[in-house]
Amino acid sequence: MKPRILIASPVRQKxxxxxxxxFSLQSLEQEEIELDFLFIDDNDDSQSTELxxxxxxxxxxxxxxxxxxxxxxxxxxxQTHYWTDSLIExxxxxxxxxxxxxxxxQYDGLFLIDSDLLLYPSTxxxxxxxxxxxxxxxxxxxxxxxxxxxxxxxxxxxYTLYQINNGEKLDAIEIAKxxxxxxxxxxxxxxxxxxxxxACTLISRQALLKGVRxxxxxxxxxxxxxxxxxIRASALELGLFVDTRLPAFHIYRESDLDxxxxxxxxxxxxxxxNATISxxxxxxNEEQVLARCLSSLQGxxxxxxxVDTGSTDKTKEIAKQFTNHIYDFQWVDDFSKARNFxxxxxxxxxxxxxxxxxxxHEKERPNFSNxxxxxxxxxxxxxxxxxxxxxxxxxxxxLSLKRNRLVKRSCYFHWVGAVHEYLxxxxxxxxxxxxxxxxxxxxxTDRNLNIYKQQEEQGKPLSARDLFYYGNECKELGIxxxxxxxxxxxxxxxxxxxxxxxxxxxxxxxxxxxxxxRDKQLQxxxxxxxxxxxxxxxxxxxxxxxxxxxxxxxxIYWYEQATYVKNKAMQGNLVEHAAWxxxxxxxxxxxxxxxxxxxxxxxxxxxxxxxx
Numbered sequence: 001m002k003p004r005i006l007i008a009s010p011v012r013q014k015x016x017x018x019x020x021x022x023f024s025l026q027s028l029e030q031e032e033i034e035l036d037f038l039f040i041d042d043n044d045d046s047q048s049t050e051l052x053x054x055x056x057x058x059x060x061x062x063x064x065x066x067x068x069x070x071x072x073x074x075x076x077x078x079q080t081h082y083w084t085d086s087l088i089e090x091x092x093x094x095x096x097x098x099x100x101x102x103x104x105x106q107y108d109g110l111f112l113i114d115s116d117l118l119l120y121p122s123t124x125x126x127x128x129x130x131x132x133x134x135x136x137x138x139x140x141x142x143x144x145x146x147x148x149x150x151x152x153x154x155x156x157x158x159y160t161l162y163q164i165n166n167g168e169k170l171d172a173i174e175i176a177k178x179x180x181x182x183x184x185x186x187x188x189x190x191x192x193x194x195x196x197x198x199a200c201t202l203i204s205r206q207a208l209l210k211g212v213r214x215x216x217x218x219x220x221x222x223x224x225x226x227x228x229x230x231i232r233a234s235a236l237e238l239g240l241f242v243d244t245r246l247p248a249f250h251i252y253r254e255s256d257l258d259x260x261x262x263x264x265x266x267x268x269x270x271x272x273x274n275a276t277i278s279x280x281x282x283x284x285n286e287e288q289v290l291a292r293c294l295s296s297l298q299g300x301x302x303x304x305x306x307v308d309t310g311s312t313d314k315t316k317e318i319a320k321q322f323t324n325h326i327y328d329f330q331w332v333d334d335f336s337k338a339r340n341f342x343x344x345x346x347x348x349x350x351x352x353x354x355x356x357x358x359x360x361h362e363k364e365r366p367n368f369s370n371x372x373x374x375x376x377x378x379x380x381x382x383x384x385x386x387x388x389x390x391x392x393x394x395x396x397x398x399l400s401l402k403r404n405r406l407v408k409r410s411c412y413f414h415w416v417g418a419v420h421e422y423l424x425x426x427x428x429x430x431x432x433x434x435x436x437x438x439x440x441x442x443x444x445t446d447r448n449l450n451i452y453k454q455q456e457e458q459g460k461p462l463s464a465r466d467l468f469y470y471g472n473e474c475k476e477l478g479i480x481x482x483x484x485x486x487x488x489x490x491x492x493x494x495x496x497x498x499x500x501x502x503x504x505x506x507x508x509x510x511x512x513x514x515x516x517x518r519d520k521q522l523q524x525x526x527x528x529x530x531x532x533x534x535x536x537x538x539x540x541x542x543x544x545x546x547x548x549x550x551x552x553x554x555x556i557y558w559y560e561q562a563t564y565v566k567n568k569a570m571q572g573n574l575v576e577h578a579a580w581x582x583x584x585x586x587x588x589x590x591x592x593x594x595x596x597x598x599x600x601x602x603x604x605x606x607x608x609x610x611x612x
Contacts, residue, residue, distance in 0.1 A: 002030075002032065002033055002034040003033050003034070003108040003109065003128065004033075004034050004036065004106075004107050004108050004109075005033050005034070005035055005036070005107060005108060005109040005110070005111055005124060005128065005202070006035075006036050006037070006038055006098075006101070006102045006105070006107040006109070006110050006111070007025060007028075007035055007036070007037050007038070007111045007113065007124070008037070008038040008039070008040075008098045008101075008102070008110060008111070008112055008113075009021075009038075009039055009040070009112070009113050009114065009115050010039075010040040010042055010067075010091055010094040010095065010098075010115075011039050011040065011041055011042060011043060011048065011052065011115045012042040012043055012044070012048075012115075013043065013048055013115040013116060014045065014048065014254070015045060015047040015048050015051055015426075016254065016257060016426065016427075017115070017116050017251045017254070017257070017260075018048050018051050018052075018115055019051060019410070019411050019412045020118055020251060020257070020260045020261075020264060020410075021115045021116060021117060021118065021251075022051060022052075022055045022412060023118075023264060023268065023410040023412075024117070024118040024119050024264075024268060025037065025055070025059075025119075026055070026058065026059060026410075027121045027268045027269075028119065028121055028123070028124055028125075029121045029122050029124075029125055030125075031125070032125050032128070032129075033124065033125055033128055035061075035124065036061040036062070036063075036107070037055075037059060037061065037062040037063070038062075038063045038064075038065070038098060038101060039052050039062075039063070039064050039065070040065050040067050040094045040097070040098070041064050041065065041066045041067060042067040042069075042090075042094070047414075047424070050414050051412045051414070052064050054340065054343070054344055054412050054414060055412070057340075057341065057344035058344045058345075067094065069090065085223075088216075088223070088224060088225055089216065089225075091214075091225055092214040092215050092216065092225035092228070093214075093215070095112060095214040095225065095229075096213050096214050096215055098110065098112065099203075099208055099212070099213065099214075102205075102208060103205075103208050103209065106205075107205060108204070108205050109128060109202055109203065109204055109205060110202070110203045110205075110208060111124055111127070111201070111202045111203075112199075112200075112201050112203065113199070113200050113201075114199045114200065116250060116251045116252065117139060117199070117200055117248045117249065117250055117251070118248060118249040118251070118260060118263050118264065118267075118268065119137065119200075119246075119248050120246040120248075120267055120268075121268060122246065123137050123246050123248070124202065126243065126245065126246060127202040127243055128202065130191055130241070130243065132191075132202075132204070132239065132241045133203070133204045133206055133207040133233075133238045133239060134197070134201060134202070134203050134204070134207055134212070134233055134238055134239065134240050134241065135191070135201070135202050135240075135241040135242065135243055136152070136153055136194075136197035136198065136199070136200050136201040136202075136240075136241070136242045136243070137200045137201075137202075137242075137243050137246065137247075137248050138151055138152070138153060138186060138200075138242050138243065138244045138247050138248070139151070139152055139199070139200060139247055139248035139249065139250045140152075140247060140250070141250045141252050142252065143252075145253075150183070151183070151186050151242070152197065152198060152199050152200065152250075153186070153194045153196060153197045153198075153242045154194065154195060154196040154197075155182060155194060155195040155196070156195050156196070157196075157222070158222050158223060158224065158227055159196070160195075161178075161179045161182050161183065162175060162178030162179045162181070162182050163178065163182075163195075164178075186242070186244050187244070188244070189244055189245040190243075190244055190245065191241055191242070191243050191244075191245075192241065192242055192244065193239055193240065193241055194240050194241065194242050195230065195234070195240065196226065196227060196230045196240065197226070197230060197240050197241075197242055198224075198225075198226030198229070198230075199226070200248055207233065207236075207238050210236045210238065211232065211236060212229055212232050212233050212236065212238065213228075213229065213232060214226070214228060214229045215228065216228050217231065217232070249263040249267075261379065264410070265379070269349075269410075274372055274373050274375075274376065275348075275349045275350055275372055275375035275376050276302040276303070276348035276349045276350070277300070277301045277302055277303070277348055277349070277350045277351070277352050277372060277406070278301065278302065278303040278304075278305055278346035278347060278348040278350070278351050278352070278409070279294075279297055279301040279303065279304045279305065279351075279352045279353075279354065280305045280307070280339070280342040280343055280345070280346055280351050280352070280353050281293075281304075281305065281306055281307065281342065281353065281354055281355070281356060282307045282308075282309055282329070282335070282338040282339055282342055283306060283307070283308055283309070283311065283315055283319070283356050284308065284309045284310055284311050284315070284331070285311050285312060285313045285315055286311070286313075286315050286318075286356035286357070287311075287313040287314040287315050287318055288441055289356050289357045289439070289441055290315055290318045290319060290356045291318050291321070291322075292359060292439070293354060293355075293356050293357070293358055293359055294318075294319070294322040294323075295322075296359045296360040296361070296362075297352075297354075297360055298322070300360070300365065300368050300369060300372065301352060302348050303323075303325065303346065303347060303348050304319075304322055304323035304325060305323070305325045305327070305342050305345045305346055306319040306323060306325065306326045306327070307326075307327050307328075307329045307338060307341055307342040307345070308326065308327070308328055308329065309329050309330075309331040309338055310330075310331050325345065327341070327342075327345060329341050329342075333418060333451045333454060334418040335415070335417070335418060335419060335420075335421045336414075336415035336416055336417055336418060336421040339353065339415040339421060340414050340415050343409075343413075343414070343415075346409055347409075348409065349375070349408065349409060349410075350375065350383075350406050350407065350408055350409060351406070351407050351408075351409050352405065352406045353405065353423075354436065355438070357438060357439050357440055357441055357442075358436050358437065358438055358439070359436070359437050359439050360434075360436060360437075361395070361435075361437055364434055364435055364436075367432070367433050367434045368434055371383065371406075371432055371434060378430060379428055380408070380428050380429070380430045381407065381408045381411050381413075381425065381426070381427030381428045381429065382404045382406070382407045382408070382411075382413070382423075382425040382427065382428070382429045382430075383404070383405060383406035383407070383429075383430055383431075383432050384402050384403065384404055384405065384429060384430065384431050384432060385402070385403060385405035385406065385432050385434045385435060385436055386400055386401075386402055386434070386435035386436070387400060387401050387402065387403050387405075387435070387436050387438065388400045388435050388436070388437040388438060389401065389438050389574075390438075391437060395437075396577075397435070397577050398576070398577050398578060399574065399575070399576055399577065400435075400574075400575050400577065401573060401574050401575060402431075403423075403436075404423050404425045404429065405434075405436060406432075407423065407425060408427075411425075411426075411427060413425050413426075417463075417465065417466070418451060418455065418466075419448045419451045419452060419466070419469060420448070420465070420466075420469035420472075422465075444476050444477065446473075446477060448469075448473050449470075449473040449474065449477060452466065452469075452470045452473065463495075464490055464493040464495040464496045465496065465497075465500070467486050467487075467489045467490035467493065468486075468487070468490045468496060468500045468503075468504055470486040470490075471483045471484075471485075471486035471487040471490060471504065471507065472507065474486060475507055475510070475511060478514075480511040480514050480515050481515070483507070483511050484508060484511050484512070487504045487507060487508045487511075488508070490504055491504055491505075498531055499573035499574075501531065502528045502531055502535070502538070502573070503573070503574060505524045505525075505527045505528045506524070506525070506528065506537070506538065506541060508520075508524040509521045509522075509523075509524040509525045509541065512524065521545070522545060525538070525541055525542050525545060526542070533565065534561060534565075535565065535579075536562035536563075536565050536576075536579035536580050536584065537574075537575075537576045537579045539558045539559065539561040539562035539565075539579070539584065540558070540559065540562050540576075540578075540579045540583055540584055540587070542558040543555045543556075543557075543558035543559040543562070543584070543587055544587070546558065547587065547590065547591060550594075552591045552594055552595050555587070555591050556588060556591045556592075559584040559585075559587045559588045559591065560584070560588065562579060562580075562583075562584035563584050563585065563588075565580075581611040581612070582608045582609075582611035582612050583608075585604045585605075585607040585608035585611060586604070586605070586608040588604040589601045589602070589603075589604035589605040589608060592604065
């Protein structure tokens with residue numbers, strides 16, 4: 001029977017650092033041992049809490065305990081970390097509670113690790129193989145920005161890096177010599193006895209039962225809970241050892257993240273020629289389109305994850321023709337929860353997400369294949385792809401946007417929002433030349449609108465983003481008065497993404513046009529001009545308004561403005577391709593025709609034809 005070891009950590013960490021820590025834990029080898037995980041969630045950042053939950057959904061035997069104590073201010077910057085006595089006391093209590101948990105559940109060993117460390121995959125197995133009561137894995141840290149890196153182990157007192165005998169008087173030269181000897185010894189791979197250690201320590205059950213604890217000893221003033229742990233261990237005649245063979249990597253500052261990425265790529269991740277990809281999808285009653293979608297990705301992805309949210313047709317039977325990884329998920333009116341669940345089941349390097357009515361067309365397959373080969377060297381955390389929402393008879397896009405479509409699994413990116421959810425990403429984001437095409441088969445329904453209404457009825461606060469998409473749902477269903485109300489609420493928050501604010505103005509203009517309130521229509525057609533250089537979509541709508549009113553000179557002005565803008569925005573906003581290509585030229589031809597300038601009209605008709 002394999003020995004059972006509990007890996008545990010009190011966690012109060014930034015998401016960017018925590019993601020690396022969790023990836024390291026996920027990669028630990030378990031051929032000779034069985035690992036369980038326990039986290040005390042002391043986070044102030046909800047994204048860090050979400051990362052712990054995602055790790056729990058991904059791994060077996062993971063327990064999370066939420067610490068409900070009020071958090072003291074904990075500051076850290078590029079210089080150092082600023083600890084207080086109350087914070088140290090709090091950490092000691094959390095670590096001691098972990099010890100009690102390990103004893104109660106009869107673990108053979110407890111591995112306590114700080115949440116800013118990265119380990120070699122074989123670290124815990126190697127430490128266990130040494131059969132020491134207490135042994136730390138070494139890591140080195142520049143405790144102060146301009147100093148040399150020092151180990152997290154020491155010989156005496158609070159942090160004395162040399163041995164001194166009773167009654168000895170050492171001068172500065174001898175202290176420097178003994179310190180250098182100790183440090184140089186630790187740089188040689190091996191296992192050595194030390195006087196103090198912490199932060200990355202394996203403790204045997206025997207040591208736990210003997211009474212090692214982190215609580216401060218009342219008759220000692222040493223600073224730091226690890227000192228009191230080590231003094232108790234020494235008093236109990238338990239040896240303290242350090243293993244220097246596989247040094248952990250310490251993300252002490254955010255500027256260490258580049259080093260963490262290198263450690264992950266060079267040490268943790270196996271070397272591969274090609275990256276591997278998991279396709280993750282959530283589906284319900286998609287028998288008409290699912291096979292088309294999955295067929296378009298066959299041979300390009302290494303794993304297909306299908307999460308079914310309650311199909312009553314042949315969706316799951318069709319899915320079984322492509323994959324065995326099919327999971328049921330009880331629908332709770334929250335798309336993010338379903339998508340995050342699907343991500344938790346992925347096992348490959350990257351995750352690709354699609355909807356069932358999306359397709360990768362044949363002409364895109366070579367681009368996708370090339371990207372897969374290049375991913376290992378690109379060091380991309382997220383890959384943006386074009387999303388064609390509508391195409392013409394030749395397959396050319398007429399309406400498109402950009403989305404974070406392929407993401408690195410080890411980054412633990414998660415979905416946010418019950419409806420019109422978005423993928424929260426950070427790090428290295430690259431643009432690709434690949435497009436996914438949306439081939440919608442079903443008419444727009446009131447499903448999303450009802451979720452928003454339910455949230456309102458339950459008193460749940462709606463974010464600025466929610467209000468914007470609430471308005472979109474109303475507009476699509478022809479409920480224009482309610483759409484106007486939601487768009488105005490959204491704009492009043494002044495918290496929206498600029499692209500959404502521009503879109504809200506244009507949608508308000510469209511709603512007022514449908515209600516024949518023309519003064520308000522013009523007001524909201526003009527309002528987006530305050531956001532900067534007008535987009536061709538805005539110019540063409542202004543041109544259309546003046547053309548409708550037979551104000552041809554004004555219409556010509558705005559259509560001409562549309563022809564001057566050449567570079568499409570890259571932030572993911574909706575792009576109406578006609579406005580960027582042929583439409584303004586065609587409308588200029590119409591304007592000049594009505595003014596009787598037939599030669600000018602013919603000139604613009606030719607220009608419009610060239611833009612098709």
